Amino acid sequence: MKVFVEGIGLRAPGIANWPAGKAVLQTLHARGVPDFQLTAPALLPPAERRRATDAVKLAIEVCSEACAHAERDPQTLASVFASSGGDGATITAILEVLAGDAPEISPTRFHNSVHNAPAGYWSIGTQSMAASTSVCAYDWSCGAGLLEAASQAASTGQPVLLALYDLRYPAPLQAARPIKDSFGIAFVLTPHETPRSLAAFALALRPRRGETITGLPEASWEALRHSNPAARALPLLRALTASRVQTVDLDYMAHSLLRITVTPLGTTVR
Amino acid sequence: MRPLLLTHVGVVSCLGAGQAETLRQLRRGESGLRPCDFEGAALETHIGRVTGLETAPILGVRAPYDCRNHRLAQRALERDGFVDAVIRARGQYGAHRIGVFAGTSTAGILESEQAFRRRDPDSGALPPEFRYREQHNTYSIADFLQQTFALTGPALVVSAACASTAKVFGVAARMIALDLCDAAIVGGADSLCLTTLYGFNALQLTSTRPCRPFDVARDGISIGEAAGFVLVERDEPNARGANIRLLGVGESSDAYHMSSPHPDGLGARQAMQAALSSAGLGPQAIDYINIHGTATKAGDLAEDHAVSTLFGRDTPCTSTKGLTGHTLGASGVLEVILSMLALRHAFIPASPTTQNLDPELRSRYLQAGQDLPLTHVMTNSFGFxxxxxxxxLGRTG
Incomplete structure (x- = not known):
């Protein structure tokens, strides 16, 4: 199955956007530990902007960047949102209230707790009535999201926006799920090559027979890739900065892998 | 779309476990709702609780997955020869050619609620028995199914609130059409927990009485729990015995509000229209609509607007939420299975909790149900x- 990358959005601690990330990925020096502040997206109406959580802000930021990069109107795009943990901060706040004496949950917090909250806010902000699917596959959410988005593009013949994001998990859940840094990325994927195509992804799902999963050659970035399920996309992003064909093996459950052959199109990836 | 065969079913809700018990209650029009007796929920509301889960743990190698959500799933799997059917399919297609596409909204969050009440008073740490991956994570239900049947095909969980286990049928249709697998377990589970009971209460969306879809005095939902699974297979010309197919899938977004429907039901209408196009059918081909009908003021009004605009005033419809409660993320697959029973046994389920139809609503809502041969049934799921x-769904022969 083949899809084409038309736009990319990226946000991580110390990386403001895809152009900045491209430069970082080409050199891969050890990561610092910068602050990570997200701002409420301007595209949301005032009420939704007030209620937006960090999960919503992160997803909308990368989606907006990818759509602008692809020069696509977000209103027309079907979307897939993939996250392993969803909104850990909102869930934690609800669980703390329920453990107390007066289980009064805030209505806003409750509707923000659904896994598809970022997709809901995105559709409201962009006025997009296109289909949107929010998925999860634990540590393998990146591969599962890619396969779902690619299969939608291939089935419908229409472009699909894919967002992959996972946020830092708060205590006490972090002890059980040690996601320490937030990471978000988005792709606009099309079923056919267009004048704006940056690269082709050829995807093949296959049983894993001892192959090594593609990693990163620098320890602090490799640690990020391991700890945050959305950051499993880093080797794919790095392949997008290369000028020749690269093969990336993503883990897909314990038993399989998703092999992605990345072919750059045009002279350089914008 | 290319039709999919729906070959085997496993189901549990407050109506019972397995197709025979479910069918009996459905035909009698007997509601499974009861005054809320869920542990820790001091709320004046009715719930659709599945009894006996508290004393039915998951044992053996799958014991780490033990939680209410997987006990519920297990109860659905162990009826009607579903396990044998999956084993047969695994032998026929290969373990890597069977997908697992499941939905849930809250997974095993009940056990997280309990763990948060047992935090270490000094460090705040969760108790050692808390298991994030196997209970709390949204993917746990698909993980549990892959482990149960030793399947290695494509898998994911769709968590899109109350549309979750309807949307997974779309995933399966695409994955099978693209030859990523030949068959799939499609469905999911959502179990009672304080998060949803108190959450919907906070939104003032729960009724104190058994919910009354389309009633003039309807005042909110009754929360239920359910698990349902359907083995779907590629539609081969000489497929064994199965005569019910998934014919169309339509999906849309409201782009309106996080927890209120579009007042004109625009998103709902778009999804129904897309399902008809996908099936290559006109509105007149639909014999019965199993509507979402959760019995909130705004939700039923919006859906009625969408249905009557697209179908006119003649297409029979009912909601089964008065019987089962709103089983949230599981309602999609539960209502697929109830629709399969309606198709197979030629009847439209009644809506016994509905007493006085709201005169403002224009759809043809059949409170008493009806015995009627059905060829095509539509089922709707709308979520936060x-x-x-x-x-x-369509029936042949």
């Missing part, structure tokens, strides 16, 4: 975040 999905 404005996530909409309509499915069309």
């Amino acid at each position: 975040g404005g996530s909409n999905c309509s499915l069309i």
